[in-house]
Each structure stands twice: as C-alpha cells, then as structure tokens.
Amino acid sequence: MIELEIVPDHESASTRVAGWIVEQVRRKSASVLGLATGGTPERAYELLVEKVQAGHLSFSDVTTFNLDEYVGLSPEHPQSYHAYMRSRLFDPAGFNLEQTHLPDGMAADLQEAGQQYEALIAASGGIDLQLLGLGANGHIGFNEPGATEASRTRVVDLAGETIDANARFFASAEEVPRLALTMGIATILEARAIVLIATGESKAEAVERAVRGPVTPDMPASFLQRHPHVTFVVDEAAASLLKQRA
Numbered sequence: 226m227i228e229l230e231i232v233p234d235h236e237s238a239s240t241r242v243a244g245w246i247v248e249q250v251r252r253k254s255a256s257v258l259g260l261a262t263g264g265t266p267e268r269a270y271e272l273l274v275e276k277v278q279a280g281h282l283s284f285s286d287v288t289t290f291n292l293d294e295y296v297g298l299s300p301e302h303p304q305s306y307h308a309y310m311r312s313r314l315f316d317p318a319g320f321n322l323e324q325t326h327l328p329d330g331m332a333a334d335l336q337e338a339g340q341q342y343e344a345l346i347a348a349s350g351g352i353d354l355q356l357l358g359l360g361a362n363g364h365i366g367f368n369e370p371g372a373t374e375a376s377r378t379r380v381v382d383l384a385g386e387t388i389d390a391n392a393r394f395f396a397s398a399e400e401v402p403r404l405a406l407t408m409g410i411a412t413i414l415e416a417r418a419i420v421l422i423a424t425g426e427s428k429a430e431a432v433e434r435a436v437r438g439p440v441t442p443d444m445p446a447s448f449l450q451r452h453p454h455v456t457f458v459v460d461e462a463a464a465s466l467l468k469q470r471a
C-alpha cells in the first residue's frame with residue numbers, strides 16, 4: 226500500500242521530505258540513509274544543510290548509500306552523482322566522506338562492484354530510510370522499464386527518454402553516459418521505510434500508474450506497492466491525474 230501525501234507545491238514537498246529525514250536522524254543518530262539525486266530532491270538537501278549549519282541537526286553518526294551512478298564518470302566529473310552529492314549535501318552538511326557510499330561507476334569489474342555495494346549495505350545493517358525520486362517513465366534509481374522485482378545492484382542501459390531528460394545537465398545529449406550502476410528493485414524494497422518525492426506535471430502519469438496501476442516491470446515504481454512502509458510526497462501537479470481519476 227502506497228501512502229500518499231499531497232502538498233501544494235515543490236517547496237512544501239521539499240520541506241516535508243527534509244522533515245522526514247530530520248525525524249529519522251533524531252530518532253536514531255546512527256541511521257543508514259538511502260539517498261537519491263536528480264533535480265527534485267535538491268531543495269530538500271538545501272533545507273537539511275540549513276538545519277545543520279544552524280546547529281539543529283547533525284549527520285555525524287549517519288551512513289549513506291546512494292541509489293546510482295553513471296558508468297564512466299569519475300567522482301570529479303561535475304555531472305557525476307558523486308559530485309552532485311558532495312556539492313549539494315556532503316560537503317556543506319559536514320559529512321566525513323567515509324560515511325558516504327555511491328556505486329563505483331569507474332570500477333574495472335562493474336558486476337563485482339555491484340556485488341560489493343550490496344555487501345556493504347548488508348554490513349551496515351540495511352537502509353533505514355530510502356529517499357527516491359521518480360523518472361517520468363517510472364524509473365526509480367536507474368531501474369528503467371523492464372527491471373524485475375528480483376533485480377539487485379547491477380549495470381543497466383539508460384532508456385532513451387532518460388538520456389533526453391538528463392541531457393539538460395550536460396552540454397548535449399551525446400555526453401550523457403549510456404550505462405549506469407544502480408541499486409535494484411529488490412535492494413530498494415529491503416529498506417525499512419521509503420519516501421518518494423515527485424513534483425510537477427511531467428510526473429503525473431508515472432505517479433498515477435505507480436500508485437493505481439498494476440504492479441509491472443513496465444512501471445518500475447509500481448513495485449513499491451509491495452512495500453509495507455512507503456509514502457509518496459507529491460505536489461498538486463504531480464497528483465493531478467490521481468485526483469481526476471479518483
């Protein structure tokens with residue numbers, strides 16, 4: 226069952242999601258957080274940084290695991306998810322980089338890197354709270370349509386629409402990597418709690434199909450229906466089709 230929180234706009238969705246993370250860390254300082262990239266969670270990260278800088282929050286005992294990374298981009302590449310996380314959250318919120326983990330998209334053996342990532346997550350005790358964004362095509366992490374419920378951290382081909390959607394962060398679509406290393410659906414579903422943030426009209430169809438549609442690899446986010454503690458925080462625009470067809 227997916228729980229829905231419909232809020233007016235992106236700002237209130239960001240506030241809600243940041244609040245969720247704050248509550249988790251206050252309840253358990255040594256929380257293991259699963260983190261997401263993309264444009265949607267940027268504001269939530271900003272709000273968390275403000276709290277840390279004001280002395281109201283500390284991530285000093287937290288461990289983090291990110292969902293995914295492009296294959297072939299070094300951590301220094303400005304569009305790598307390593308760089309994204311360092312600039313948006315890890316550096317300004319005072320993380321020690323040893324607390325943070327992202328898949329190694331530069332590994333010589335990517336399959337082995339995926340297995341090692343799974344082992345690290347397991348050794349940490351598992352993810353307490355996983356933050357997710359949502360692709361307009363229904364992807365979570367980089368689990369594109371076709372991803373199976375049993376999938377684990379592995380190399381995937383990016384869908385054409387994902388390459389086009391993410392081209393805005395690169396000089397051109399040609400520069401967007403074609404491959405990524407991503408946690409699988411099974412990896413994500415093992416988190417104890419999941420919160421997904423989706424805002425804007427471009428996500429409305431994916432939200433509606435994920436929440437109401439059949440559970441199918443065609444809509445990877447629909448697998449979240451199988452998780453006992455998952456909440457979607459969506460703004461009015463992203464909830465528009467849910468409301469229309471209610």
Ligand SMILES: N[C@@H]1[C@@H](O)[C@H](O)[C@@H](COP(=O)(O)O)O[C@@H]1O
Pocket residue numbers: 261262263264265266292293357358359360361365366367387391
């Ligand atoms: N791999 C990421 C996802 O983790 C993210 O949730 C999604 C949506 O991105 P945005 O928030 O920019 O719409 O696409 C990216 O490609």
